[in-house]
Structure formats: C-alpha cells, structure tokens
Amino acid sequence: xxxxxxxxxxxxxxxxxxxxxxxxxxxxxxxxxxxxxxxxxxxxxxxxxxxxxxxxxxxxxxxxxxxxxxxxxxxxxxxxxxxxxxxxxxxxxxxxxxxxxxxxxxxxxxx
Amino acid sequence: xxxxxxxxxxxxxxxxxxxxxxxxxxxxxxxxxxxxxxxxxxxxxxxxxxxxxxxxxxxxxxxxxxxxxxxxxxxxxxxxxxxxxxxxxxxxxxxxxxxxxxxxxxxxxxx
Numbered sequence: 001x002x003x004x005x006x007x008x009x010x011x012x013x014x015x016x017x018x019x020x021x022x023x024x025x026x027x028x029x030x031x032x033x034x035x036x037x038x039x040x041x042x043x044x045x046x047x048x049x050x051x052x053x054x055x056x057x058x059x060x061x062x063x064x065x066x067x068x069x070x071x072x073x074x075x076x077x078x079x080x081x082x083x084x085x086x087x088x089x090x091x092x093x094x095x096x097x098x099x100x101x102x103x104x105x106x107x108x109x110x111x
Numbered sequence: 112x113x114x115x116x117x118x119x120x121x122x123x124x125x126x127x128x129x130x131x132x133x134x135x136x137x138x139x140x141x142x143x144x145x146x147x148x149x150x151x152x153x154x155x156x157x158x159x160x161x162x163x164x165x166x167x168x169x170x171x172x173x174x175x176x177x178x179x180x181x182x183x184x185x186x187x188x189x190x191x192x193x194x195x196x197x198x199x200x201x202x203x204x205x206x207x208x209x210x211x212x213x214x215x216x217x218x219x220x221x222x
Binding site: 031033035042043044045048055056058088090092097099100101102103104105 | 142143145147153154155156157160199201203208209210211212213214215
C-alpha cells in the first residue's frame, strides 16, 4: 500500500513569493492534515481537510491556505513568503478516527 | 502551561535496557494518544496509539495511559542503538480533530 506522498521534496523561494505544496493521501483516506515543523518549534497544526471541506485551522495567518480535491489530494498554498516560513511541511492522512500517517514532507527554504 | 509536555532529554540508556518516555497533557477531554518516532531529517513514524486506560503492548513497545492523571508513557524494552531518535507524544483533543504534539524527547541508546 502506497503511503502519503508529498511533492516537491525541497522548495526554495525568496521573500514575497508564493509556494504551493502538494499531498496525496493513502488510498481510502478522506482526511488530510497539514503541519509545520520549524526548527526549535516542534510540530504545529496548520489545516485539516475532510471530504473537500476545511474543518479546522491552527493559529496561522490567512496567507496559509489550501484546498482538497475530489480525489482527496490536497494543496497547501503559502502567499507572501516570510523568512520564518522556512520549515518542514508535513502532510498526514487518515480515515475517521484512525491514526494519522505522515508523508516524507516538503522542506521549504526562504532566502 | 503547554498542552502536551515532554522532557526534552536527551535520555541516555545502555543497549538492552528499558527506556521510559513520559508525557503529560492538559486537555482532560482528550480521547486518543499517539507515540511517533522521528529520526533526524525524517518525518514522524507512528509507533503506538492508545485509547483506553491501562497498558498496550506491541513487540518491544508498551504504551501506558492514565487519564485520571493525564499521563501517557512509552516503554521500550531491550533498547537498540537503532532506537536512538526523537520520540513525539501526540494527543487528539476532544474538539477539532487535530493532533497536538509535545516538543519530543531525544533518546540515545549507547552500545
């Protein structure tokens, strides 16, 4: 069974640009979660999508947004990039109350 | 008070010993509890999850939950150098369906 896949693996941007990160959940999973892991800050919840709808979001500014497509894959968009957005962005998927499984992440570097 | 607290470590144990990792949480309505292992530069990998008070064993790993004390622990028996990693405790709170992570405990198993 294929796990959660994320792309790209690495992304380098400059301040003010926009970044798009993609996630494909495990087959059969309908929920996708996005987390940010910045150096020294631990894993922080960003967004939860289920059945195409945004169900919950963490304490992040509106320039962090996303969507979930009919095939349950998801996209995270970060606008007006700032230096502190440099982090590992992790996507996890699950079905109902089952444990979340993480992809390998996208490392976003802001120059 | 942080929502999920872990001792950052490092916790050093000799090969073959039992490693004991602890975690406390503040949301009394939390329903499910997870332990993830994260190697440096990699994404978190699910090791154990527990929903009910008591112990749950899986191979060399035992998760223990005490909801009255708001305490969850992970025991690793016969520790191996390959167990050296950061162990993240995560709690699924009653509302919002998000995982709240502790900062992680660094475990070092010395051969």
